[in-house]
Amino acid sequence: MKNLLKILCFGAVLVVLLEILSLVFNGGDLAARGSVIYYDRRVAELSNEQEGQIDVLCVGDSLCGAGFCSPILYRDYGITSYNAGKEMQKPVETYYCIKEAIEKQPIKVVLLEAHGLIREIDGTDPWGYGLSTALGHRFPFLKYHSFWKFCFDGRSIRKYFKGFLVDETVVGYKGDVPYYDPDDPYTYPMQWENGHMLTQIQKLCEQNGIKLVLVGFVSPKCYNTPVHRRFEKEAKERGLEFVDLNCDLDRIGIDWENDFYDKGDHVNVFGAEKITAYLGEHVLKNYGLEDHRGDPAYRSWNEMIAKYEQEVIDMEGTDYFILEDNAGIQRQILVLKKMDSDK
Numbered sequence: 001m002k003n004l005l006k007i008l009c010f011g012a013v014l015v016v017l018l019e020i021l022s023l024v025f026n027g028g029d030l031a032a033r034g035s036v037i038y039y040d041r042r043v044a045e046l047s048n049e050q051e052g053q054i055d056v057l058c059v060g061d062s063l064c065g066a067g068f069c070s071p072i073l074y075r076d077y078g079i080t081s082y083n084a085g086k087e088m089q090k091p092v093e094t095y096y097c098i099k100e101a102i103e104k105q106p107i108k109v110v111l112l113e114a115h116g117l118i119r120e121i122d123g124t125d126p127w128g129y130g131l132s133t134a135l136g137h138r139f140p141f142l143k144y145h146s147f148w149k150f151c152f153d154g155r156s157i158r159k160y161f162k163g164f165l166v167d168e169t170v171v172g173y174k175g176d177v178p179y180y181d182p183d184d185p186y187t188y189p190m191q192w193e194n195g196h197m198l199t200q201i202q203k204l205c206e207q208n209g210i211k212l213v214l215v216g217f218v219s220p221k222c223y224n225t226p227v228h229r230r231f232e233k234e235a236k237e238r239g240l241e242f243v244d245l246n247c248d249l250d251r252i253g254i255d256w257e258n259d260f261y262d263k264g265d266h267v268n269v270f271g272a273e274k275i276t277a278y279l280g281e282h283v284l285k286n287y288g289l290e291d292h293r294g295d296p297a298y299r300s301w302n303e304m305i306a307k308y309e310q311e312v313i314d315m316e317g318t319d320y321f322i323l324e325d326n327a328g329i330q331r332q333i334l335v336l337k338k339m340d341s342d343k
Contacts, residue, residue: 042084042163043097047104049082049162053298054105055289056081058163059097060113061089063217066266068111069276070162071308074301077280078291083163089116091197095204102208109287110205111279114214114231114242115222117194158320161308166269166315172257173264179220180228180246187233188226195234202238211287216244218254218275220264243282245275252278261319269312 042065056079058068065085073081082105084097094112101107158165205212214231216223223246235242245252252274256264259271267275283289292298 040086041158041160043086043093043100045160045163046082046084046097046101049105050300051104052106053292053301054080054082054101054162055108056111056283057098057101057105057107057109058083058085058111058113058215059089059094060085060111060215061116061119062087062266063115063219063222064111064113064215065163065165066167066261066268067113067217067272067275068164068279069269069272070164071305072273072276073280074162074293075305076277077284077289078293079280079284079289080292080298080301081162085113085163088119090119090121091117091194091201095197095201098201098204098210102210107208107210108289109211109213109283110201111213111215111283112201114216115219115227117198117234118188118190118227118230119194121191121193157324159307159311161304161311164272164308165320166308166311167261167319168269168312168315168317169261169319170258170268170270171261171263173220173260174256175220175264177220177256178249179223180225182225184225186226186229188230190230190234198234198238202240212240213283214240214242215279216242216246218245218249218252218267218271220246222265241286243279245278248278 056073058064058070058081062085065083065087068081068083068085070081070083073079082101084101086093086097089097094116098107098110202212204210214235216228216231223244228244228246231242231244234240254267254271254274259267259274261268292301
């Protein structure tokens, strides 16, 4: 009995401690100070957005992280959106990202990059990772505990615009176009665990009156006919829409030489702007989203557009990896100089 009481007391103290640490070291504040690792930055900064202003949430892996340009959606259509894509984002992370977003935002449409749903995972991984993700949602300190690394490495200097990072690196795609083969009879498999999480995501959206749309972002390295057939099948069976951007490349206007930063896996800012313009036309036509450009309550979005356009100019010819590497070298030089002066 005494041991049980000790365990209960320890658990209660731990919960209180995590609550306090999560209040002090929450993701939004850490992100604002540049103290969140870049692949978690988009999700962390989402909590800093003004309440009640985001209509469209884009989630999924790095394909949407690179390919969905929120500033363009507002500039050209007046649709407010946020890019919460994350490198290798797992479906369970997507679920909790949506759950966090709807606490403060009137999300009407969720654009889910589909490719992460077919990424192969170990049979035991979903349950352990699912538990840790759920705990991270409940206690943000657990999710962003790695902020201490910035005490040694310095702060991130990357600028995100409603979750979008400007990358003007150009490394073109040299492969075949078109890259879909209609004669390929194969349908790519989806593991049960990923299908289960897609069901949970769909239920969450339905319960909150949100339209869930599966999207295949342009990527010759990630999409092909079997992958397309998998999501076409899933969408039909679940009553969802599947928008495969790889099937309408001419209308999007992809430039294979200049619109990718890694030989056809991810688009750069030039490809992202084209993709987002195409998606904007689609969601405006099919989901009746409101144009907020004339609303004074959204004045800050106009200011964001000006900053974004200036960033595109400022980042010409470089990228943040280079800038942060150089900043790291400069910090090391300063430390060494200080050490020499202290001798």
